[in-house]
Amino acid sequence: MKPDAMTPLWRKGWYRFAHHTPSPNFGSRPADISIDLVVLHSISLPPGQYGGPEIEALFTNTLDWDAHPYFQLIRGAEVSAHFVIRRDGALIQFVSCDDRAWHAGSSHYQGRDNCNDFSIGIELEGLEGETFEAQQYETLSSVCAAIAQHYQLHQIAGHQHVAPDRKQDPGAGFDWPFLQRSLGWTDHNFPVKN
Secondary structure, three states, X not given: OOOOOOOOOEXXXXXXXXXXXXXXXXXXXXXXXXXXXXXXXXXXXXXXXXXXXXXXXHHOOOOOOOOOHHHHHHOOOOOOOOEEEOOOOOEEEOOOOOOEEOOOOOOEEOOEEOHHHOEEEEEEEOOOOOOOOHHHHHHHHHHHHHHHHHOOOOEEEEHHHHOOOOOOOXXXXXXXXXXXXXXXXXXXXXXXXX
């Protein structure tokens, strides 16, 4: 069903161009918090396998932990992100952007702890360190622009930047310069280049 032109772009933190699959794994943000950071991640379940229902199952607490040996390593995890972008560019939303998703864990960025409090988490279907598809960048650029128009978005960083001791995603295969060119944003909006 195509959205009506009069339908708002956002409704209570839900983006109209995403497929909505609500997750129970979320909480309230602290009062008077400014949502000003996007944290990018990569995910594939099992690692390196794409297109199956496992990501949705993980984020909705319905994953069959016995279906694959890898799942024993994450057994019982209760996690979520606001969005997942599939390899073909399809966009799924699990948590209202007005709420706090459980994506960054213990984290710190530019002098602030607990990035989940003030960020929107976007998972790219892919393997840490590997490359991503053109359709994913197209969707990512569109949703980041929409977030920036609705919220006070000032920064985009990777999980590797907010939790460097624990995480390295999306990793070396993610094309930060391409995303920056696509959005037309300044260096100030992106992680410091190494």
